[in-house]
Amino acid sequence: MQLMMFLLRRLIRLVLSLLVVSALTFGLLSLAPGSFAGIQAAGAGSTGLASGRSVDLTSQVQQRFGEDLPVWQQYKNWLGPALHGDFGYSYKYPESTVGELIVAKLPTSLALALIAVVLALMIAIPMGILAAARRNSPWDHGSMFVLTAATAFPTYLAGILLVLIFSSWLHWLPTGGWSGPRYAILPIIALTIAPAGVMARYVRSSVLEVLREEYVVAAFAKGGSRRIVMRRHVLRNALMPLVTVVGPLLTGLVVGTIFIETIFGVPGIGGLFTEAAQVRDMPLLMGTTLVFALMLMLVNLLVDLSYAVIDPRTRTGLGLSTEPAERTSGPAAVEAMMEEVKP
Amino acid sequence: MIRYSTPGARHRRLAVAAFAVAVTLAATSCSFSDNPDKESGAQVLKLAVGAPIDSLDPHFINNGGYVVPAGLLEGLVAQNDAGDDVVPAIATKWEQSADGLTYTFTLREDAKFSNGEPITAESVVSNYRRLLTPTGAGGGSVTNANSYQIGLGIKNASAYQTGALTDWADVGISAPDDSTVVISLDAPNPDFLLGMTNNSMLITDTAAIEANPKDWTKAENWVGSGAFTVKSWDPSTGMKLVPNKFYWDRDKVELDEVDIRVIQDPQAAILAYRNGELDVSPVSMDLISKDDKLLGETEKADGFAIDFLNVQYSQNPAAQDQRVRQALSYAIDRDKLAGVQVGTTTSNSLVPTRVEGWTDSMGVSVYDPDKAKQLLVEAGYPGGEGLPAVQVFDHRPRPVADAIVDMWKQIGVEAKVTIVDIGVWADTRWKVLDEDLMGFYINSFGGIPTLNNWVYTYWGPDSTKQFSLAPADWNRYQEIQADEKLDGAKKSQMLDNILNTKSSEGAQEFADLVEQARQTVDPAERTALYVEAATLRESLALQIPLLEEPQAFLVDPTVKGVHVRTTIEGFYYKGVTVG
Numbered sequence: 001m002q003l004m005m006f007l008l009r010r011l012i013r014l015v016l017s018l019l020v021v022s023a024l025t026f027g028l029l030s031l032a033p034g035s036f037a038g039i040q041a042a043g044a045g046s047t048g049l050a051s052g053r054s055v056d057l058t059s060q061v062q063q064r065f066g067e068d069l070p071v072w073q074q075y076k077n078w079l080g081p082a083l084h085g086d087f088g089y090s091y092k093y094p095e096s097t098v099g100e101l102i103v104a105k106l107p108t109s110l111a112l113a114l115i116a117v118v119l120a121l122m123i124a125i126p127m128g129i130l131a132a133a134r135r136n137s138p139w140d141h142g143s144m145f146v147l148t149a150a151t152a153f154p155t156y157l158a159g160i161l162l163v164l165i166f167s168s169w170l171h172w173l174p175t176g177g178w179s180g181p182r183y184a185i186l187p188i189i190a191l192t193i194a195p196a197g198v199m200a201r202y203v204r205s206s207v208l209e210v211l212r213e214e215y216v217v218a219a220f221a222k223g224g225s226r227r228i229v230m231r232r233h234v235l236r237n238a239l240m241p242l243v244t245v246v247g248p249l250l251t252g253l254v255v256g257t258i259f260i261e262t263i264f265g266v267p268g269i270g271g272l273f274t275e276a277a278q279v280r281d282m283p284l285l286m287g288t289t290l291v292f293a294l295m296l297m298l299v300n301l302l303v304d305l306s307y308a309v310i311d312p313r314t315r316t317g318l319g320l321s322t323e324p325a326e327r328t329s330g331p332a333a334v335e336a337m338m339e340e341v342k343p
Numbered sequence: 344m345i346r347y348s349t350p351g352a353r354h355r356r357l358a359v360a361a362f363a364v365a366v367t368l369a370a371t372s373c374s375f376s377d378n379p380d381k382e383s384g385a386q387v388l389k390l391a392v393g394a395p396i397d398s399l400d401p402h403f404i405n406n407g408g409y410v411v412p413a414g415l416l417e418g419l420v421a422q423n424d425a426g427d428d429v430v431p432a433i434a435t436k437w438e439q440s441a442d443g444l445t446y447t448f449t450l451r452e453d454a455k456f457s458n459g460e461p462i463t464a465e466s467v468v469s470n471y472r473r474l475l476t477p478t479g480a481g482g483g484s485v486t487n488a489n490s491y492q493i494g495l496g497i498k499n500a501s502a503y504q505t506g507a508l509t510d511w512a513d514v515g516i517s518a519p520d521d522s523t524v525v526i527s528l529d530a531p532n533p534d535f536l537l538g539m540t541n542n543s544m545l546i547t548d549t550a551a552i553e554a555n556p557k558d559w560t561k562a563e564n565w566v567g568s569g570a571f572t573v574k575s576w577d578p579s580t581g582m583k584l585v586p587n588k589f590y591w592d593r594d595k596v597e598l599d600e601v602d603i604r605v606i607q608d609p610q611a612a613i614l615a616y617r618n619g620e621l622d623v624s625p626v627s628m629d630l631i632s633k634d635d636k637l638l639g640e641t642e643k644a645d646g647f648a649i650d651f652l653n654v655q656y657s658q659n660p661a662a663q664d665q666r667v668r669q670a671l672s673y674a675i676d677r678d679k680l681a682g683v684q685v686g687t688t689t690s691n692s693l694v695p696t697r698v699e700g701w702t703d704s705m706g707v708s709v710y711d712p713d714k715a716k717q718l719l720v721e722a723g724y725p726g727g728e729g730l731p732a733v734q735v736f737d738h739r740p741r742p743v744a745d746a747i748v749d750m751w752k753q754i755g756v757e758a759k760v761t762i763v764d765i766g767v768w769a770d771t772r773w774k775v776l777d778e779d780l781m782g783f784y785i786n787s788f789g790g791i792p793t794l795n796n797w798v799y800t801y802w803g804p805d806s807t808k809q810f811s812l813a814p815a816d817w818n819r820y821q822e823i824q825a826d827e828k829l830d831g832a833k834k835s836q837m838l839d840n841i842l843n844t845k846s847s848e849g850a851q852e853f854a855d856l857v858e859q860a861r862q863t864v865d866p867a868e869r870t871a872l873y874v875e876a877a878t879l880r881e882s883l884a885l886q887i888p889l890l891e892e893p894q895a896f897l898v899d900p901t902v903k904g905v906h907v908r909t910t911i912e913g914f915y916y917k918g919v920t921v922g
Contacts, residue, residue, distance in 0.1 A: 034766015093397050093578050094405075095560045104577070163611070167618050175615040177604055178580050262607050267580040275395070280766055 010304075014297045021293045022082070023075065025286060030071040036091045036280045078286065087287040092279050098287035101272060106291065109268035112184065112260075113253035116191035117246060123196040125242075128203025129235065135208065144204065150197030156259035159190040163263065176265040187264045191257065195249055202245055206238040213237075236310060243306050247299035254295065385599040386921045388902065390623040391606040391615065395579045399560040401542045402474045408542040410603060414571035414584055414916035416545035419448050419467065419524065420536055421915070426644065426908025427699070427792060429536045433462055433546060433568065433591075434524070443531030443864045444498075448524045455589040456548045457565070457572040464518035469549040471516050475504045495538045496861070498527040507831035530861040533869065534795040541791075542911070545569075570596045570917040581605045584916070597904075597920045613637070613897070622899045622921060625913065628686020631897075640897055645688070646695030647894035647909040648789030649797075650743070652735065652887040655772065655782045656814050659731045662781040663813060665849070666722040668884035671733065671783075672708050673715035674754045675747055680890055683746045687890040694797040694877050695891050697909075700870040701794075707881045708888050715754050727755030734761045734782035738768035743889065744785055775814040783887065789894070792909055794873040799861060802886050804854030808846035810885040816845040853880045 069077070081088060087098035127147065131140045166186060167175040177183050210216060211234060219229045258270040269288060276284035398405040401416060420429035420437070434448040454462040498515025502508040515527030528535060538544065551566035552559045559565070565573040570592065571584035584601040586593065606612040609627055616624045617637075631637040654668060661667045677689035688696075691706030716726070724730045733756050735744040744760045751758040761782070763771070772784040790796050812820060823829065823837050843851070853876055860872035881888070894913055898905045904919040 032766060034764065034768075034770045038769040039766055089557070093395075094400070094403070095398055095558065096578070105579070160610075163614060168614055171618065174620055175618050176606060176611055177615075177620070263611055265580060265604060265606055265611075267577055271579060278765065 010301055014294070014301075017297060018290060018293055022079070022286060022290060025289045026075045026078065026282075027071065029280065029282060029285060030074070032280070034280055036282070039279050074282075078283070082286070088283040090276075090284040091281040092275060092284060098283050101284065102269065102287055102291055105267055105269040105272050106254075108178075108266060109254045109257055109270060112187055112191060112257060112266065112268065113250055115184075115188050116253055117195060117250050119188065119192045120195035120199055121246070123192070124199035124203055127196075128200040129207055129230070131200070131204045132207035132211065133230070140204075144201070147197040147200045150193045151201065153193055153197075154259075155190055155194055155257075156263060158193050159186070159260050159263040162186045162190055176263065178265060178267055183264070184266075187257075187260050187266050190260055190264075191253060195253065198249070199242060199245060202242050203238065206241045207234055210234045210238045240307070240311055243303055243310065247303040248296065251292065251296045251299050254292070386597055387600045387602055388598050388623065388916065388919055388921050389602045389604070389621050391604050391612045391621050391625065392581075393605075393607060393609065393612065393625055395605055395607070396576065396582060396603070397578050399565070399573070399576070401545050401547065408911045410582065410584075410912065411569075412540070412542045412545060412910065413912040413914065414601065415565075415567045415569045415573065416542075416547060417569045418539050418541075418545045419450075420539050422537065422540045422908055422910070424906035424908075426906075426910060427537075429540060433467075437536070444528050446526045446528075446535065448526070450522045450524065451591055452522070453591045454568070455591065456551070457567045457569075457587040457589055458548070458551065459589050460548065460550070460566075462546060462548075462568060463521045464524045465521070466548065466550075467524045467546055468516055468518045470546050471544075472511060472514075473547070473549055473552070474543060475500055475514065495535055495544075496528045496530055496532045498529045502831075502835070507835050530858075531864050532795060532861070533866065534791065534793045534800075537791045537793060538796075540910075570915075571598075571601060574600070579605060592917070596917055598916060601916050616897050616899075621897075622902045623905060624897045626895050626897045628893060628895055629684055632685040637897060640900060641895050642898045642905055642907045643893040643895035644907045644909045645893045646697035646792055646891050648787050648892040649690055649693055649695060650687070650785070650787045650889040650892060651690075651693060652747070652783035652785055652889065653772075654810055654885050655734075655736060655776055655784060656774070656810075656812075656817050657731070657776040657781040658778040658814055659776070659781050661722070661724065661730055662776075664722050665847075665883060666718045667724065667730070667781075668887070669882070670715040670718035670722070670754065671751060671756070672884045672887045673711045673718065674750050674756075675708075675887070675889065676710040676750055677708075677889060678710070679750075680743050680746055683742045684890060686895070687892050690888040690891045692877065692881055693802055693886055693888045694794065695792060695909075698792045698794055698797060700874060702874055705874060705877045705881060707878060708884075712754055719754065719756075727757065730756055731779050731781050733758045734780060735759075736761050736763075736768065736772060736782050736784040738763060738765040741785070747889075773817075775818065785889075787892065789892070789909065789911070794870060794877070795861075798873045798877045798880070799857050802880065804850075804857050805842060807853050807880055807883065807885060808842040808850045811847035811850035811883070812841070812845055816841055847883070849879065849883045850885075853883070 078088070085099070089095075089097050090101055093101060124147075127143050131143050134140050163175050163186065166173045173186055174183055216229060216233055219233055220226075224233075254269065257266070257268050258274045260266060261268045261271040269291070272284065273288040273292070275281070276288055392406075392409045394406045394409065396406050396410055399407045399411055399415065401407060401411050417432045419432060419434040421432040422428070423430050431451075433450055433454045435451045437446055437448045439446055450462065450464060450467070456462055456466075499508050499513045500515065503511065503514045508514070515529075517525050519525060526535075532538070546568045548566040548568070551564065555561075555564045560573075560576075562573045562576050567573070567587065570587055570590050572587045574583040574585045576582040581602070581604040584603070586596045586599070590596065604615075604621070606615060606624070609630055612621070612624045613626065613630060615621045616626075626637075626641065628641070628643070631641065654662060656662065677691065681687050681689050690696075691708045692701070694701055694705055719725060719727060719730075733751060735747055735758070737744050737760060740760075740762055748758040748760050768784070776782060788801055790801065809817070809820070820838060820841050823834060823841070826834065829837070856872055856876035856879065860869050860876060863869040863872060880886075894907055894909055896905065896907055896913055901922050902919065905914050906918075907914050
């Protein structure tokens, strides 16, 4: 029941937030100079337009897209159908609805981002733990050097280098395109490198912090084995900050794959979003922005729920529980463990 | 109670992680397009285009122009291999009236759309009616491909398109019988037949469009008139074409499939070509200038586009002074610009040198810094003193703009490059600048290699008159354009009145010469008049030519039949062979 109430509250907040985001985005885009009609006229055939009746023709286009109406009326006209899930036809891709475009592109971006995050976690967690557990060792310095370099390595540069090495020199993989699983390998690696570096550094510093906690010291002092203490007490508590980072990182990867999409010809949503902003494709930009906002909010919801699973203390704060939670790790759990391991 | 991890629990976690990766991999696989594997021995042409294929509707300006004319739609006539004349296509023959004003096309009996339906004269007329309908063509699309109508000069087409005329019967396009199309012009036009090969003039099936007004370009609904039809299409990744089995010249279509890949990064396209993933790729010559192998595999058509500066309106009278504009043009060393943008050639005229009839006399835009300084003295700005800052107005960084600014500084002019977002650029390039600034926006145009196209259609009489207007007259002109209370005919009359009475003497003289050229049937006389008009226009320096750019493609040596022309699609897929 409490979970249902929690989800209901979050759902109401989510809907209100989306409305605010839509109004803000629409308003800001309307304030931005330039219009779809104007940019199209400038980009193609504008000599002809200049020698004809350019403003007449541009205004015809504006009328067709409703760009000649007051902003509030444009927003009202957009919002009505949007509330029913109809975001209209894209200006840039006039033969496709915004919904069709998003449905066609989102799974690709989402899948790439998910795989990249999972791979990054698989690299970051063990490397971060090892670096922390062997602090100031050559392993620590070496791995952190590599991971810091990875963090600072721009994704587009990684993409180009990967193409040069694996496509141009070794001829193992295609330079780009999207016709089978082998086409996804290089984009995924390019997307994985920087997040792996970021998260490994988080894991390392977080583990180091937890290792200094009194309950960990106590657990070691009372005879807990290194493996058990690390797994049961250190890792569980150290992962909390990582969970906070992973959510937005995932959303950022979905949205921010524009360079990778361009280099590798991946049909993702990042390029769609960027292009919509460049050519002032209002329906497409509104649709993609709302999808990103929705994703961010859903990911944040998942992060909050995962807090409650990982650290029961947060359940009260989230309104999921009124009772103090039973701890399976941390100081109280150490006490319990010590009781249990008493001879 | 404490729970300890067991080996079983560890395995479960590993299994969960593996499952997560498998699910996401499966999701990725689901979004892949068709497997590229092809039948053994099949001829598949793999080529790149440099921009998303956002639409296939030829009646609007869009990137469909890169592929649609190449094989999906065909016109009454098509271009020859050199791109300087036409050959029969849907029409088997045509006749021109003695006064040069009427063309009568006879359609071939076996011309069919890709659904097997015959292409009749009524199909052709209906197609052009859709093109010219104001705001029309089913809505939801972009700017009408109207600019080409001005170049063709079809009787009353432009007036009908702008709404000044509303009766379709007044437009010079008709179908007296099932196999005859008659097109009347408002003046003789030597480029008319070549203009009919433009993307906007190709024949769509309006019946198929009416059946699926919003989805007619989707692969499953596509009905075309060209040598190929759409197998699959994703705007941002590419498309696959297969032969149209009903095409009248099916025997000449050698390819079994055309696999088009959108590659927006020019370097990535070159890499893919080097890697053997592409047979043909558009290329910018400056990117391969030091690679002899790739240079040897390049097919190009020179004189495709002209890069130019276009004057901006300014409250400062210097912008209106022809001598100042000429001085700025004389200060530009175009040979050096061509060194900055490798692969281009210098352009001393707004007409590309490959155009038949081009003469040295048209190349008035040359490098002469002494003359530039002298003109500034004559205009009352010795050493640039008293001139406002001069800007090159652009929406993306380009080294050529920086080089021009440096050259202007060398004659004492305070100059700068202003780069803004493309939306700002589009909105403000025709706005009147304040008194402390004058400038030129930089742009590029390409098209068919004829005098009529480069003297009348591009920077033609109306355009030249417009840019010669004083700021107050230009503002008035725009007010009339934006006045919704005026009907089309009245508006046109008022706008023409401003252009004819307020534009500069030179612009009016140019317009008169062009009009004379258009009315002249004799080719030699007409050419002489166009040359005289172009020479005069170039001396006005409202537009300053900079460089000529070629249309270039990397073509694998195993590919034959790629005849590159100066059109946006580059070449026709029909007749191309692989291997």
